[in-house]
Amino acid sequence: xxxxxxxxxxxxxxxxxxxxxxxxxxxxxxxxxxxxxxxxxxxxxxxxxxxxxxxxxxxxxxxxxxxxxxxxxxxxxxxxxxxxxxxxxxxxxxxxxxxxxxxxxxxxxxxxxxxxxxxxxxxxxxxxxxxxxxxxxxxxxxxxxxxxxxx
Amino acid sequence: xxxxxxxxxxxxxxxxxxxxxxxxxxxxxxxxxxxxxxxxxxxxxxxxxxxxxxxxxxxxxxxxxxxxxxxxxxxxxxxxxxxxxxxxxxxxxxxxxxxxxxxx
Numbered sequence: 420x421x422x423x424x425x426x427x428x429x430x431x432x433x434x435x436x437x438x439x440x441x442x443x444x445x446x447x448x449x450x451x452x453x454x455x456x457x458x459x460x461x462x463x464x465x466x467x468x469x470x471x472x473x474x475x476x477x478x479x480x481x482x483x484x485x486x487x488x489x490x491x492x493x494x495x496x497x498x499x500x501x502x503x504x505x506x507x508x509x510x511x512x513x514x515x516x517x518x519x520x521x522x523x524x525x526x527x528x529x530x531x532x533x534x535x536x537x538x539x540x541x542x543x544x545x546x547x548x549x550x551x552x553x554x555x556x557x558x559x560x561x562x563x564x565x566x567x568x569x570x
Numbered sequence: 571x572x573x574x575x576x577x578x579x580x581x582x583x584x585x586x587x588x589x590x591x592x593x594x595x596x597x598x599x600x601x602x603x604x605x606x607x608x609x610x611x612x613x614x615x616x617x618x619x620x621x622x623x624x625x626x627x628x629x630x631x632x633x634x635x636x637x638x639x640x641x642x643x644x645x646x647x648x649x650x651x652x653x654x655x656x657x658x659x660x661x662x663x664x665x666x667x668x669x670x671x672x673x674x
Binding site: 429432433436437440441444464465466470471472473475476477479481482483484485486487488490491517535536538540542544553554556558560561562564 | 572573574575576577578579580581607610611612613614615616617620621624625628632650651652653654655656662
């Protein structure tokens with residue numbers, strides 16, 4: 420009985436706080452994406468010929484985002500039936516967009532307006548027990564092309 | 571030392587390729603951070619401690635790669651890639667590798 424209560428309380432806490440944290444994070448991501456709209460990121464391997472004479476620097480941004488209890492249970496249930504796990508989709512999306520934003524921030528701090536050859540790397544950081552996904556890490560990196568006048 | 575993940579450095583010619591250089595580091599989380607992370611696993615949200623930890627670790631991997639390149643006499647590393655793998659429970663290896671070159 421106690422176990423069930425604890426479980427339900429954790430579930431409710433996860434749902435309420437997780438939802439809140441997620442919507443707040445998405446709002447902040449959207450706002451910053453507008454702010455950094457001037458910094459372009461491409462997965463193109465080489466810089467465009469017109470930008471060929473810029474200074475280059477490696478820039479990157481990473482973020483680790485934790486799952487909440489509700490997502491964990493929802494995903495666990497989902498794995499019984501199979502199919503899309505929306506709870507985790509939003510998690511990785513958040514992480515990826517945040518990592519890209521941090522990369523752009525670093526690029527802008529260097530005076531760059533373009534980042535080419537952007538690569539994204541995702542790693543799951545398990546808590547070690549039962550092999551559950553505890554958190555997801557995304558690292559975004561690329562080469563910033565810096566205006567020479569500024570360096 | 572110029573570090574970049576594109577294959578050429580714009581406006582510069584590669585005089586000599588020196589081959590692969592690499593740097594790695596294995597890090598583990600510490601107890602205090604882990605406790606916080608355990609709590610966060612209920613509420614969700616960013617694990618700032620881990621973000622920092624991995625960022626520092628990656629910087630160190632890059633530093634080691636740069637040292638190796640320097641000892642080979644290179645002045646730039648191109649085509650840099652990163653890779654992460656979890657070695658054991660709670661420990662992660664961060665690995666950076668690239669091609670050391672001499673630019674003219």
